[in-house]
Amino acid sequence: xxxxxxxxxxxxxxxxxxxxxxxxxxxxxxxxxxxxxxxxxxxxxxxxxxxxxxxxxxxxxxxxxxxxxxxxxxxxxxxxxxxxxxxxxxxxxxxxxxxxxxxxxxxxxxxxxxxxxxxxxxxxxxxxxxxxxxxxxxxxxxxxxxxxxxxxxxxxxxxxxxxxxxxxxxxxxxxxxxxxxxxxxxxxxxxxxxxxxxxxxx
Numbered sequence: 603x604x605x606x607x608x609x610x611x612x613x614x615x616x617x618x619x620x621x622x623x624x625x626x627x628x629x630x631x632x633x634x635x636x637x638x639x640x641x642x643x644x645x646x647x648x649x650x651x652x653x654x655x656x657x658x659x660x661x662x663x664x665x666x667x668x669x670x671x672x673x674x675x676x677x678x679x680x681x682x683x684x685x686x687x688x689x690x691x692x693x694x695x696x697x698x699x700x701x702x703x704x705x706x707x708x709x710x711x712x713x714x715x716x717x718x719x720x721x722x723x724x725x726x727x728x729x730x731x732x733x734x735x736x737x738x739x740x741x742x743x744x745x746x747x748x749x750x751x752x753x754x755x756x757x758x759x760x761x762x763x764x765x766x767x768x769x770x771x772x773x774x775x776x777x778x779x780x781x782x783x784x785x786x787x788x789x790x791x792x793x794x795x796x797x798x799x800x801x802x803x804x
Contacts, residue, residue: 603630604631604632606619606634608620611635611640612769614643617647617789624651624668631668632665634664635666636664643787643790644666647789647790651670695732695733695798697795697798697800699795699804701738701804702717702740703740703743704739714749717750717804718753721753725753725756730757731757732798733763733764733765733794734763735794736766737767738767739770740770741766741776744766744781745781746780751782754782764783765794766780766786768785768786769788
């Protein structure tokens with residue numbers, strides 16, 4: 603079993619370290635982290651790659667165990683099926699990346715009004731985007747008190763993947779105020795954007 607010591611590493615380093623060993627073909631991994639955010643991120647990554655996951659809190663850190671058993675013949679079948687699905691079900695993905703809670707430069711008050719109007723318009727216009735990512739002060743749009751919560755919840759119910767940067771929520775000390783979507787990390791955010799055919803930065 604490969605042991606990865608990711609204690610003291612900032613997001614998204616624990617996930618990147620885990621991915622490196624997973625890409626090398628390791629089917630059993632133990633990832634040691636020192637905070638709940640890193641633990642959650644590694645668990646999400648493991649689940650995404652069909653690892654069985656388990657955790658154990660020890661005096662020197664949080665141990666995240668990842669393991670999977672799969673025969674070589676099954677790997678070939680899964681790979682072939684995956685390629686076939688990509689060819690048959692290829693769908694263009696598009697989304698928005700919000701780096702601020704205001705739209706445009708100039709008046710902050712006007713910028714907030716324009717942002718509310720923009721998100722409302724997106725919620726009224728179909729087809730919906732596939733995802734909406736919120737970074738920096740953009741995460742303020744997804745928390746308690748945001749004027750855009752109803753519109754964002756409508757979009758989420760319509761199938762839009764809404765994610766907010768966990769580091770950004772922690773920075774503004776509003777993690778517990780999240781009202782819509784899920785907390786994500788930079789690794790998954792980069793993955794989401796890079797796999798899309800068209801992402802627009804707001």
